Amino acid sequence: MTTSEFHANPDNFCYRHPGRQSFVLCQRCMRTICPECQTQAPVGVICPECMQEQRRNQTPAQRRANRRWGARSMTAVGGRPMVTYWILAITSAVSLLQFVPGIGGFLTSNLSFWAGYLYPSLSGAPFEPWRLLTALLVHGGFIHLGLNMLALWMIGQILEPLIGRAKFLTLYLVSGLGGSVAMALIDPAQSTVGASGAIFGLFVALIVIGRHLGGNIIGALVVLAINFVYGFLVPGIAWQAHVGGAVVGALVALIYVRTSGRGTTKFWWIGLVSALVLVLLAVVAIVPPLLITAGH
Structure with missing residues (x-):
């Protein structure tokens, strides 16, 4: 692949910051995201839009768990x-x-x-x-x-x-x-x-x-x-x-x-x-x- 072909491919750059090269994909929508846009998930990372959607879809019990226990342990070392x-x-x-x-x-x-x-x-x-x-x-x-x-x-x-x-x-x-x-x-x-x-x-x-x-x-x-x-x-x-x-x-x-x-x-x-x-x-x-x- 030539340099021009590389730069012409938007999949090689963060969808929220087109000028930032990245090869990391959101595990939910599979779009490319840069380090600033990555939120650690139990498996892989997710983008801000998917994170907002995930929070909207949480059950009342899950929201109470996040408020009470916090999200620190969920994000530490990938939540593993x-x-x-x-x-x-x-x-x-x-x-x-x-x-x-x-x-x-x-x-x-x-x-x-x-x-x-x-x-x-x-x-x-x-x-x-x-x-x-x-x-x-x-x-x-x-x-x-x-x-x-x-x-x-x-x-x-x-x-x-x-x-x-x-x-x-x-x-x-x-x-x-x-x-x-x-x-x-x-x-x-x-x-x-x-x-x-x-x-x-x-x-x-x-x-x-x-x-x-x-x-x-x-x-x-x-x-x-x-x-x-x-x-x-x-x-x-x-x-x-x-x-x-x-x-x-x-x-x-x-x-x-x-x-x-x-x-x-x-x-x-x-x-x-x-x-x-x-x-x-x-x-x-x-x-x-x-x-x-x-x-x-």
């Missing part, structure tokens, strides 16, 4: 749920190593959670409280891993861009902590692995926040109920972690909802979630010693 991807990648890598002979047993025995690791004077096990969270990295099999990671990927695509990366990561970890604490309280003799408690926390948080924004949550409630019932009916599933993660996830979501305004409440969620973590640790620290059974 990077924390979700990192959790998925790290957890999958560690869990898949469990299938490697000579490594899998070591990982499982050193990362799984059992209440005895919190009470060395009673159990004879070493004091390893970090297992409350490291249990999220290992799983009981490929199906267990696959189902949890699929749920994480599906929920993270919606929830992380809505509440932001810091809040999403905090929600995931604190919900996972809640699942482990529930195991220590309800069934201290049972060891556990898996991110199910954290996943249930994300699921319930999505329902709580969606309900607060006026969204339709009936479908999510049905799926959550099915998963709860499945956990109770099928042997070998740590339903205690599901319950603990769900309860803590709901509490964290309520904190987010109540502190999501502007001004002085901006960072209250950090203090309130920190207080919740301290309460969880205090509760698990005062579990009656008689609940701790010998043997693992």
